[in-house]
Amino acid sequence: MIETDVIVVGAGPAGSSAAKHAALGGAKVILIDKKSEIGSPKRCAEGVSIEGLERLGIKPNHRWITKKIEGVRIQSPDGTDIWLTEDQVKLPEAGYILERKVFDKYMAMDAARAGAEIRVKTLVTGVEKIKDGYIVETESMGKEETYKCKILIAADGPEGHVARWAGLKPAAKAKEMESGVQYEMCNVEFEKQGVIEFYLGSCAPGGYVWIFPKGEDIANVGLAVLPHKAEKTAIEYLDDFVANSPYLKNAQAVEINVGGDPVGGMTKKLYDDNIMVCGDAAGQVNPLTGGGIISGMTGGMCAGQVAAEAIKEDCSKKFLKQYDTIAHEALDHEIKRYKKVQEYLLTLSDEELDSIAHAFEDETFEKISTTEIVKKLVKISPKALLKLGKFV
Numbered sequence: 001m002i003e004t005d006v007i008v009v010g011a012g013p014a015g016s017s018a019a020k021h022a023a024l025g026g027a028k029v030i031l032i033d034k035k036s037e038i039g040s041p042k043r044c045a046e047g048v049s050i051e052g053l054e055r056l057g058i059k060p061n062h063r064w065i066t067k068k069i070e071g072v073r074i075q076s077p078d079g080t081d082i083w084l085t086e087d088q089v090k091l092p093e094a095g096y097i098l099e100r101k102v103f104d105k106y107m108a109m110d111a112a113r114a115g116a117e118i119r120v121k122t123l124v125t126g127v128e129k130i131k132d133g134y135i136v137e138t139e140s141m142g143k144e145e146t147y148k149c150k151i152l153i154a155a156d157g158p159e160g161h162v163a164r165w166a167g168l169k170p171a172a173k174a175k176e177m178e179s180g181v182q183y184e185m186c187n188v189e190f191e192k193q194g195v196i197e198f199y200l201g202s203c204a205p206g207g208y209v210w211i212f213p214k215g216e217d218i219a220n221v222g223l224a225v226l227p228h229k230a231e232k233t234a235i236e237y238l239d240d241f242v243a244n245s246p247y248l249k250n251a252q253a254v255e256i257n258v259g260g261d262p263v264g265g266m267t268k269k270l271y272d273d274n275i276m277v278c279g280d281a282a283g284q285v286n287p288l289t290g291g292g293i294i295s296g297m298t299g300g301m302c303a304g305q306v307a308a309e310a311i312k313e314d315c316s317k318k319f320l321k322q323y324d325t326i327a328h329e330a331l332d333h334e335i336k337r338y339k340k341v342q343e344y345l346l347t348l349s350d351e352e353l354d355s356i357a358h359a360f361e362d363e364t365f366e367k368i369s370t371t372e373i374v375k376k377l378v379k380i381s382p383k384a385l386l387k388l389g390k391f392v
Contacts, residue, residue: 004030005311006304007136007149008116009124009162011038013293014279015155016107017056017300018307022153023115025308030147031111032138036121039104043157043259044293045182045212045220046103047196049095052294056301064103065096066214070194076357077201077350085195097196097212097220098293107297127152127165133274133315134166150315151307152275155300158260160281168269172283175226176264178207178290181234182222183242183253189217190247199241201350205229207290209241221248224261224290229346234258263287265339270327271320276303284331288338288345295331302327341374344384356381 008019011033019031047069053060071085112118122140134152138145154162158177163169190213199209206226213219221242225234232240235258242248266283270276278284279296286295306323313319348356359380377384 001135001146001148002030003148004028004117005149006030006151006153006307007032007134007147008153008155008304009136010155010157010279010281011035011108011111011118011120012104012155012157012279012296013107014281014284014296014300015153016104016111017297018153018155018276018278018304019111019116019300020107020114021301021304022151022307023111023304025305025311027151027308027311029111029116030119030149031108031116032119032122032124032136033108034121034123037101037105038108038118038120039101041255041257042100042104043180043257044100044291045210045222046098046100046214047095047212047291048098048293052095052298056294056297058107060096061106064099064106066099066218067097067194067212069095069097069196071192071196073192073195073197074357074360075197075199076353077203078354078357080354080357080361082357082360083192083195085192097214099214124156124162127162129166129274150274150311151320153300153303153307154275154277154281155279155296155303156281158262158280160277163267163275163277163281166272166275168272168275168277169267172260172262172264175228176262177227178224178261178263179227179230179234180207180222180224180257180259180261180290181238182220182257183238184214184218184255184257185221185248185251185253186218187250187252188213188219188221188247189250190219200345201353203241204237205231206346209238211247219251221251222257226346261285261290261292263290263342265335266328266331270324271317273317273320274315276307276320276323278303278327282327284327284335286334286338287342295334298330299327302330347383352383356384 005028128135133150136147197211204223206229207224209223278299284299285292
């Protein structure tokens with residue numbers, strides 16, 4: 001049996017963040033991932049904010065940045081465009097499009113440099129609660145190994161097997177799990193370079209279509225839908241969009257990614273004796289955008305820091321409640337507010353979205369952020385004022 005202080009399951013950004021900060025705090029850490037290559041396959045549109053990276057103390061690196069975001073385009077169902085580009089407005093929430101296959105490896109390397117050990121192509125097959133921690137069963141390359149840890153951190157994505165095995169409820173109910181599918185494509189045409197594009201309405205019921213540029217003619221083209229609002233599968237909606245988009249008439253897919261995205265908010269229970277949950281497994285995702293890289297890494301950082309202190313003092317749920325407190329302090333403001341906006345948008349028809357877009361055409365922005373867009377929305381829409389007045 002291999003004994004350690006902390007085991008982190010899942011070497012995505014949240015898990016690597018947890019492993020890094022637990023190791024920096026002096027804990028002996030093992031980071032386990034089932035994949036043979038950390039970061040592959042990717043399961044997101046790869047956008048992050050510069051401010052979010054700064055909060056996490058991560059310096060941008062050209063090796064994992066493919067494009068700097070220079071603006072936003074939002075298109076309503078009737079084709080009305082709202083352009084918000086840096087030549088017109090300030091972009092305080094500007095960001096980057098990543099190459100996740102490289103970024104995730106770099107984050108795992110940061111954890112390793114902090115002192116964590118990494119086990120790739122290692123599948124966790126079961127966990128068992130014992131008096132002073134957890135037993136973790138794994139299988140790797142036909143070899144079974146058993147680990148013992150004082151603290152288990154579950155960062156195994158939206159499926160959340162580890163938390164479920166440990167008796168913690170999953171983050172998202174079935175109706176709050178978006179179904180996402182994405183192509184990485186070449187031969188994509190852009191009206192403006194460096195602009196991330198969002199297409200709203202019945203083209204992606206319960207979600208939206210995105211085109212995120214990664215190069216001169218390369219982009220992530222994808223969408224997410226809420227299955228209970230959709231009449232077709234996610235891939236059917238995406239193929240329809242691609243077939244009808246003038247910007248994609250010559251585009252070719254070189255990669256396809258699929259996965260679930262929990263947009264129901266954070267799980268009610270993030271911890272128990274000797275265990276914490278972070279990242280997508282904990283619902284640490286922006287419900288409006290579906291983005292979870294920065295918020296997941298923030299949750300992972302909180303979990304890692306608390307784990308390092310718990311190893312020195314007390315690994316019971318009484319002590320680990322600190323994680324619940326600081327994670328909610330760090331993330332609630334964004335997650336709860338944008339959950340309300342998401343719920344409001346779900347009530348809008350294509351015609352109402354068009355009407356709002358027409359009103360937005362006459363609006364001017366001094367700066368652009370999700371909050372500023374919602375403020376304008378409240379200003380121009382009585383229905384939004386009723387639903388979101390407290391947002392601002």
